[in-house]
Amino acid sequence: MDKMAYEEEAASRQRGMQRETRRSLTGPESESAIRLYYCGSEFCTPGHFFGPAVRPHYLIHFIRSGKGTYLRKGEIYELSRGDAFLILPGETTKYIADEKEPWDYTWVAFDGTNAEALLRCCGFLSGNLVYRSRSEEATLRLLKQADAFESCFQDEKRNVLELLGNFYLLFSCMYPEGSPQGGFSFAEELGRNWEPADSMEEKKPRHSAADAPSGQELYFHQAVSYLQHNFSYPVRIEQLARQIGVSRSYLYRTFLSCSGKSVQKYLQDLRLEEACRLLADTRRAVTDISYSCGFPDSPSFCRIFRKAYGRTPLQFRQRMARGSTASHEM
DSSP states (O other): OOHHHHHHHHHTSOTTOBOOOOOBOOSOGGGOSSEEEEEEEEEOOTTOEEEEEOOSSEEEEEEEESEEEEEETTEEEEEETTOEEEEOTTOOEEEEEOSSSBOEEEEEEEEOTTHHHHHHHTTOBTTBOEEOOSSHHHHHHHHHHHHHHHHHHHOTTSOHHHHHHHHHHHHHTTSOTTSTTTTSOHHHHHHTTOOOHHHHHHHSOOOOGGGSOOHHHHHHHHHHHHHHHHTTSOOOHHHHHHHHTOOHHHHHHHHHHHHSSOHHHHHHHHHHHHHHHHHHHOOOOHHHHHHHTTOSSHHHHHHHHHHHHSSOHHHHHHHHHHHHHHHHHO
16 A cells, blocks of 8 residues: 555544444463453544553554654653554553644554563563654555554454454564564563463362353453453443443343442442552552543542542542551551
């Protein structure tokens, strides 16, 4: 696809439209080399921003067009078409679309036992969280593969191997030039986390047939795993039900049976529990915490928090701080 064809295709998309995003389950959490959670794209409006917020996994954005700013730890990166920026798990960041030429980007959320090795081989980490395309040819290759990956991610008929193949091809577009290993040996990086099969086997718990969970419990655990990794994003119940392969009504009955709560109540409690942890264990601002936990804004977060706990987030933090001080004095 040449430059003109690509730009015509990008221009044909409706500005301001954000595509629905979905998670693809890529295997049991303890065994997945790469776990893919979310993928989506958005044409941002002028000045549109997200954050400050924290993510529980790696999140990378590929800039299709326009400009914007990425802020982390006092560092400011001015980025444009063909660039990419990485957000680390647990790190507070903010990013803002340019007022005159707002960016259009695609994002991918992921982690897994091979994630760090993959990022290092592509020149990320070690203080570098930004990729800049070396040429127009490199830009077109990266953006074309970003399109291919997102298309595969959104298509429920595509299998997991095809999805992972497109994911690795996407990162291959950022592999450093000049060396077939990109300055790193992927095999060596993976070897740092490798364990012999027999040692891994010893760690696996032994279960009897009587311990095996029911079908309903299996669906419940899949849904909970999804929510635990995606509560910071907008979550649609229809999307969750479709992802694990059940109807919305069956999912509702499953949650009532296994937790005594509706899906929405379980999700809200999950968000509030994480908010309590961040309020007690960190000094992050209330606004940061509201975004990090999936609330649309700080006023909504404070209203829901007060209804649940009878006090505001700041009052909760102060109470926790007094309790901690008292326990240390004892």
